[in-house]
Amino acid sequence: MNQRPRIGITTSLNEGEQRLDRRYVESVRLAGGLPLIVPMTTDRETLLEFAKLLDGLVVTGGPAIVDGLIGELPSDISLTDPVRIEADKTILGAFLETRRPVLGICYGMQLLNAVRGGTIFADFSDRPAPVDASPSAGRTLGDGHTTHAAVVHSSNRGGTEHIVQAEPGSRLAEILGSSRFVVNTRHIQAVAAVGAGLKATLYAEDGCIEGIEDDSGLILGVQFHPERMGQETQALFETLVESARQKT
Numbered sequence: 001m002n003q004r005p006r007i008g009i010t011t012s013l014n015e016g017e018q019r020l021d022r023r024y025v026e027s028v029r030l031a032g033g034l035p036l037i038v039p040m041t042t043d044r045e046t047l048l049e050f051a052k053l054l055d056g057l058v059v060t061g062g063p064a065i066v067d068g069l070i071g072e073l074p075s076d077i078s079l080t081d082p083v084r085i086e087a088d089k090t091i092l093g094a095f096l097e098t099r100r101p102v103l104g105i106c107y108g109m110q111l112l113n114a115v116r117g118g119t120i121f122a123d124f125s126d127r128p129a130p131v132d133a134s135p136s137a138g139r140t141l142g143d144g145h146t147t148h149a150a151v152v153h154s155s156n157r158g159g160t161e162h163i164v165q166a167e168p169g170s171r172l173a174e175i176l177g178s179s180r181f182v183v184n185t186r187h188i189q190a191v192a193a194v195g196a197g198l199k200a201t202l203y204a205e206d207g208c209i210e211g212i213e214d215d216s217g218l219i220l221g222v223q224f225h226p227e228r229m230g231q232e233t234q235a236l237f238e239t240l241v242e243s244a245r246q247k248t
Helices: 022-030 044-051 082-098 107-115 171-176 230-247
Strands: 006-009 012-014 017-019 034-037 056-059 102-105 161-166 180-184 199-204 209-213 219-222
Touching: 006 022, 006 230, 012 082, 022 034, 022 230, 044 082, 056 082, 056 107, 056 230, 082 102, 082 107, 102 107, 102 230, 107 209, 107 219, 161 171, 161 209, 171 199, 171 209, 171 219, 171 230, 219 230
Parallel strands: 006 034, 006 056, 056 102, 102 219
Antiparallel strands: 012 017, 161 180, 161 199, 199 209, 209 219
């Protein structure tokens, strides 16, 4: 029996407790991976040693990103515990350095972008200028292009679902099997400018960047929560596990 690819899953950190929605675990398991919970520690050497055990990585959702921040954080988003920030950066950095597969989800996508030097809107609804919603147009958010009406992206602010559109021929379009589909809505912040070596390939109708990837297709980030969407987006986890299998 072949060994299942070992997929690390990061967690939240609340009042000293590591917490994880088990839907992340089940998504990895159903995709054929062996889920392993990443320990939350300030000891860098422990994290780097743990990273060597893994074949793939899921960076899960969480609170606010402050690296490359544009604007002021609103009152309805909390800061991420600095222990989590440093732990996540350490293990993510190890994966990026060794070019192993990563799936960043919501905060995870934003952190991936941040460590590559990208910027982020503190509150997408208060972004400085309209953005272009056309995937064939310019890629810098806040460049003053005309766009559709803004989507409410936070479920706590009344958002539900919204349409996203992928770049034709992109890795995300290939994985998800469509260039246009509906996703859930669970964020306040949003990527402004993408970081080095990354490209935005998935957009909401109001121009919000909903997905990023690198040229290899091993590094993927999505702004929505695929672990909450069942079979509709299970291919993201299946792709991560298969990519991890090929790298072992």
